[in-house]
Amino acid sequence: MIAIVDYGVGNLFSLKSSFAAIGENAVVTRDEKVLETADRILLPGVGAFGDAAAKLRQTGMDQAVIRQAGTGKPLLGVCVGMQLLFDMDHEYGEHPGLGLIPGEVRDIGEVIDPSLKKPQIGWNALHFRPVGNAPKSALFRYIKEGDYVYFVHSYAASEATCAPYISATTEYSAELVAAVERDNVYGTQFHPEKSGPVGLAILKAFCEL
Amino acid sequence: MITKRIIPCLDVRNGRVVKGVNFEGLNDVSSPVELGKFYSDCGADELVFYDITASAEGRQLFTEILREVAEQIFIPLTVGGGINTVDDFDRVLKCGADKVSVNSGAIRDPGLIYEAAKRYGDQCVVLSADVKRVDGEFRVFAKGGREDTGMEAISWIKRGVSMGAGEIVLNSIDTDGVKQGFDLEMLDAVSNAVNVPVIASGGAGCIEDFITLFKTLPKVDAGLAASIFHFGEVGIPELKERLAAEGIPMRLMNS
Numbered sequence: 001m002i003a004i005v006d007y008g009v010g011n012l013f014s015l016k017s018s019f020a021a022i023g024e025n026a027v028v029t030r031d032e033k034v035l036e037t038a039d040r041i042l043l044p045g046v047g048a049f050g051d052a053a054a055k056l057r058q059t060g061m062d063q064a065v066i067r068q069a070g071t072g073k074p075l076l077g078v079c080v081g082m083q084l085l086f087d088m089d090h091e092y093g094e095h096p097g098l099g100l101i102p103g104e105v106r107d108i109g110e111v112i113d114p115s116l117k118k119p120q121i122g123w124n125a126l127h128f129r130p131v132g133n134a135p136k137s138a139l140f141r142y143i144k145e146g147d148y149v150y151f152v153h154s155y156a157a158s159e160a161t162c163a164p165y166i167s168a169t170t171e172y173s174a175e176l177v178a179a180v181e182r183d184n185v186y187g188t189q190f191h192p193e194k195s196g197p198v199g200l201a202i203l204k205a206f207c208e209l
Numbered sequence: 210m211i212t213k214r215i216i217p218c219l220d221v222r223n224g225r226v227v228k229g230v231n232f233e234g235l236n237d238v239s240s241p242v243e244l245g246k247f248y249s250d251c252g253a254d255e256l257v258f259y260d261i262t263a264s265a266e267g268r269q270l271f272t273e274i275l276r277e278v279a280e281q282i283f284i285p286l287t288v289g290g291g292i293n294t295v296d297d298f299d300r301v302l303k304c305g306a307d308k309v310s311v312n313s314g315a316i317r318d319p320g321l322i323y324e325a326a327k328r329y330g331d332q333c334v335v336l337s338a339d340v341k342r343v344d345g346e347f348r349v350f351a352k353g354g355r356e357d358t359g360m361e362a363i364s365w366i367k368r369g370v371s372m373g374a375g376e377i378v379l380n381s382i383d384t385d386g387v388k389q390g391f392d393l394e395m396l397d398a399v400s401n402a403v404n405v406p407v408i409a410s411g412g413a414g415c416i417e418d419f420i421t422l423f424k425t426l427p428k429v430d431a432g433l434a435a436s437i438f439h440f441g442e443v444g445i446p447e448l449k450e451r452l453a454a455e456g457i458p459m460r461l462m463n464s
Contacts, residue, residue, distance in 0.1 A: 013305040017280040047330030119332050119375060121406050122430065123254055123460045124211045148212065148460040150285060152307075152332045171210055194285050194307060196249065 002026040002207065003038035007059040009052045010044030010081065011193070018193040022204045032064040040206065041068055045080030049105060049155060052080045053095045062098060069100055074209040075185050076139075079153060082180065082187030086157060101182045103162025105155050113173035123148040124170040124190075126178055137167035137181055138209060139188075142201035149178070149190040149198055156189055184209075212458040213423050214254035214431035215445055216408065217438045219244060221290075222261045224270040226439075238439075241274050242281060248438070249282045251445045252462045256282065257310070257378075257433065260290030272304050279305020289337055293317070298325050302333070310335035310378060313351045316358055319372060326373025331405075336374035338366055340395060341382035347395060354382045362395075363402050370403045377403060378433065380410040388414025391422045391432070400428035408433050416443055416451050423457045 004015050006028045019026035026042070027034060035041055043065060045052045056062045069075045077085045083105045086097040097105070109118055125146045128136040136145075151170065157177040159166070168179035170190075180187045186206065192199035220227040225239040238244055245256050258278070260271045268291060279286060288301040289310035298309050309329075315321050315336060326334045339354045340347050340362040347362035366377055379399050381392030391412045400407045409422055410433040419432050437443045446462065453459040 011302070011305065011307060013276070013303065014279055014283070014307070017305065018283050021281070021283065046332065117404060117406050117430065119405075120211060121332065121376060122211045122214055151211075154331075193283060196284050199283060 001038050002040045002042055003035045004028045004042045004044060005035070005061050005065060005081075006030045007052075007055045007061045009055055010046050010078070011191075012044060014193045015042060015044055015078070018200060018203055019207075022200055022207065024203075024207050030059050030061060032060075032067075035064055035068045038068075038073070040074040040076070040209070041065065043075065043077040043081035043084060045078065045082075045084060046152070047080060049080055049083050049097075050095050053084060053097065056084060066098055066100065069185055072184050074206065075100070076206050077185075077187040078193070079189060079191055082189055083155060083157065085180070085185060085187050086162065100185045101162060101165050101180055101187070103165065103180075104158045106158045108154060108156050108172070108174075108176060111159075111174040111176070116173050119152055119154040120172050120176070121152050122150070123195075124151055124172060124178075126168045126170060126190075128168050129166050131167050131181060137179065137186075139167065139179065139181070139186055139202055139205050141205050143198050147198045149188075149192065149195040149202075151178075151190045153189055157187075210458045212254070212460045213429075213452065214408075215252070215419070215449060215459075216255045216257055216431055216433040217248045217253050217445070218257040218259055218410070218433050218435045219439075220259045220261050220435065221271055221274065223264075223267045224274045227261065242277050244439075245278050245282050248445065249284050252449050252460070253284065253445055254431070254460060255285040255287065257287045257289060260288070262291065272300055275301060275306060276304040287335060289335070293321070295321065295324050295328060298329060298333070302329065308333055308335050308376065310337040312337040312339065313353075315369065316349065316351045316360075319368065322369055322372040322374050326375070331373050331375035334374050335376045335378055336366065336369040337378040337380065338362060338369075339380050339382055347398065350382060354385075363398055366399055367402055370405055374405065376406045376408065378408045378410055381412060384412030385410075387412055388437070390414065390418040393422070393425055396422070396426055396429055400426060406430040410434070413437055413443070416448050419448060419452060420455050420457070423452065424455065
């Protein structure tokens with residue numbers, strides 16, 4: 001069973017439906033007992049980091065997610081849910097994240113060509129990086145280099161601050177961090193639940209970790 | 210590199226797609242779920258469902274259908290039509306919509322854009338504008354293009370973006386239904402005025418119109434159309450392959 005963390009942020013309906021589409025049972029919850037019994041945890045998120053981080057704390061889900069990640073079960077953060085995995089975020093002032101992956105989240109405006117649109121909204125290609133001794137992350141076992149996934153974001157993990165943990169990037173005049181992982185903690189800046197068959201293949205791989 | 214997006218728009222009345230006709234291999238072209246799946250499978254980058262229902266019962270039915278669509282289709286879904294309050298945002302977002310497009314509702318109460326953006330994020334709020342040339346200026350029309358608001362379009366759209374609209378759908382009433390191509394002049398003016406994605410709507414008649422759009426106006430992010438896709442005049446796979454061959458970045462299903 002996959003527990004989708006409900007802290008009032010994110011398209012939970014589509015996430016739950018996308019797991020159902022690949023034959024996996026997902027439960028939307030804010031009960032730590034359910035997180036404990038789950039095989040894997042998904043941390044969603046859209047909108048602004050600061051709001052999301054505040055809601056995560058208010059629901060007490062921040063500490064629950066940190067505790068569960070500590071047990072070694074696979075945790076996947078999606079979009080702002082990925083950004084929350086880091087130490088620090090700079091959206092509208094500095095906000096502390098969960099600190100599960102070292103690194104900082106910054107405005108993509110600091111690195112992209114100023115003539116490009118912000119947020120980045122749309123389909124962009126994934127470029128894999130080696131993870132440990134493997135040429136690519138186990139999360140990408142069913143997809144190919146250059147496959148397209150759907151992004152909606154104004155902020156991203158800063159490449160220089162989390163380089164050892166990057167498993168994929170995407171090119172938007174600058175190289176932006178598209179996916180990260182550290183041991184059992186995974187994150188995708190894009191939305192696998194909105195990335196068609198490629199996205200479902202990533203979720204399937206997550207369910208097999 | 211981010212791709213240009215091709216977006217079919219489905220008008221839904223009382224839970225059925227209006228204008229859907231004659232697709233090979235599709236049993237029920239008026240089913241939003243069937244037609245949505247068909248488009249998703251053939252490479253549509255996003256789907257827009259526009260609720261043209263007038264009654265409360267029809268609206269309820271629309272919400273149920275939306276849930277069914279979102280259970281089975283895993284590409285971005287935008288919903289428009291009948292969005293007048295933040296509660297309307299809530300209603301469709303809970304059923305799996307990713308973005309909500311506002312038009313007349315935002316004209317009546319521009320604060321709606323701000324309130325919705327604050328609650329759900331800018332990325333969720335799409336400002337859709339029906340625009341027509343009147344007395345040498347671009348004028349915003351309300352109520353499905355029937356009512357001249359007297360507002361100048363560029364300043365309205367800029368205001369909408371400053372209030373939190375994360376994307377613009379620009380529908381040119383002048384070119385809509387004419388099938389002689391998108392309104393390049395109007396799109397140029399809007400895409401130079403704002404720095405959020407601009408979706409072109411109104412006027413596409415053939416594949417060449419999309420090629421001209423993206424080649425002439427590299428700042429335009431997406432092309433939206435309805436009947437030419439529904440009637441099979443333009444097939445999405447062929448369209449995307451032709452655009453890719455012209456050097457326009459496209460997400461192709463077999464790549």
